[in-house]
Amino acid sequence: MTPVQFRGLFPALADRVWLDTPASPPGAVPVTQALMTALTDWRDGRLDASEWERAAPATRLAFARYLGVAPRDVALLGSVAEAAATVAASLPATGTVVIGDDEFRSNLFPWLGLRATGCRIVRARTGPAGRTESILAAIDATTTLVAVSHVLSIDGERVDLNRVRAATHAVGARLFVDATQSLGVLRPELASVRPDYLAVHGYKWLLCPRGAAWLVTPHHDELRPLQPSWKSAVDGGYFGGSPQLASNAARCDTSPAWLSWIGAGAALELMSRLLEAAVEEHCLDLSRTFRDGARHAGAVPVGAGQPSHIAVVRVSDPDALRRRLRSSRVQAYLAGDRLRVGFHYFNNHDDVSAALRALST
Known part of the structure; x- marks a missing residue:
């Protein structure tokens, strides 16, 4: 699927420039159609609970195929915070956990809670050399786990996961990666990085509804579910009995919000039609073009290290820029003096030009 064909699946792009996918993308037609069909069936009394229930397990297989991992290593959760908290609750109460000081809170607060366990x-x-260097400098012989986001939307830096993986291997530590702001655009390099835990919430670059997230780990036999329920058990029963956890990552499955997973299934089917290398090249090219143009317009890039498909710059007159973005129908995120834009496969160079015109006027 070409970028033009992909763009045609997003009706919102007909009259606006969407650069705010780091917050959430517009709805893709296959995803919204799946949701509207489900809602119509619900309204008209054609709801089939057993069919809706199968939507979440179906994404386990689809997500595993998309990543090239074993389905037994994939748990179905509701958020990255739940994934991180599940892993944190299963860690031994010794050693050191290294996290970025400016991490997204879903991948920060669950680890901070471990202080109470010792x-x-x-x-x-993060220092002037970037997040990768600061994480590497914090790892020592006492480190038992490093938790890091592949990309953070605060500055768009792309952490060098291969270097972090090498450092954790050197001290025998495990690696937890949040790929929510990268998977769907950047290739995760799982074959070389091989994180012990990979968490992804699909409502950003994977185009899913909010509420569908995955945790991938080969260490599932060590995990204790935070919310053990009928979904955690191996026998599939509903009433009575005693907990017999599944022998794979499904032991950590949480009871699914049906509509989230119905949409997630349609989104993964759509994303699987894209060539990963083409998507990454396209989006990084757009981001590079924007950053070059923003510098020429007098904006100051934020962050160091390896750039990504998300670009953040400081601007001198944010109030005026906000008005220009609004009048130009450019959807981007402006907080204080920081402008953040993100480029998906549906974006093009006209979108870049529209954002740069708003900056340069």
């Missing part, structure tokens, strides 16, 4: 927490403050 675990040492090191918050690596």
Whole structure:
């Protein structure tokens, strides 16, 4: 599927420039159609609960195929915070956990809670050399786990996961990666990185509704579900009995919000039609073009290290820029003096030009 064909599946793009996918993308037609069909069936009394219930397990297979991992290593959860908290609750209460000081809170607060168990927490403050270097500098012989986001929308830096993986291997530590702001655009390099835990909430670059998230880990036999329920059990029963957890990652499955997973199934089917290398090249090219143009317009890039498909720059007159973005129907995120834009496969160079015109006027 070409970028033009992909763009045609997003009606919102007919009259606006969407650069706010780091917050959430517009709805893709296959996803919204799946949801509207389900809602119509619900309204008209054609709801088939057993069919809706199968939507979440079906995404386990689809997500595993998309990533190239074993379905037995995939748990179905509701958020990255739940994934991180599940892993945190299953860690031994010794050693050191290294996290970025400016991490997204869903991948920060669950680890901070380990202080109460006696675990040492090191918050690596991002320095002028970037997040990768600060994380690497914080790892030592006591480190038992490093938790890091592949990309953070605060500055768009792309953490070098291969270097972080090498550092954790050197001290025998495990690696937890949040790929929510990268998977769907950037290739995860799982074959070389091989994170111990990979968490993804699908409502950003994977185009899913909010509420569908996955945790991938080969260490599922060590995990204790935060919310054990009928979904955690191996026998599929509903009433009575005693907990017999599934022998695979499904032991951590939570009871699914049906509509989220119905939409997620349609989104994964759509994303699987894209060539990963083409998507990454396209989006990085747009981001590079924007950053070059923004510098020429006097904006100052934020962050160091390896750039990604998300670009953040400081601007001198944010109030005026906000008015220009609104009048130009450019959907981007402006907080304080920071402008954040993100480029998906549906974006094009006209979108870049529209954002740069707003910056340059």
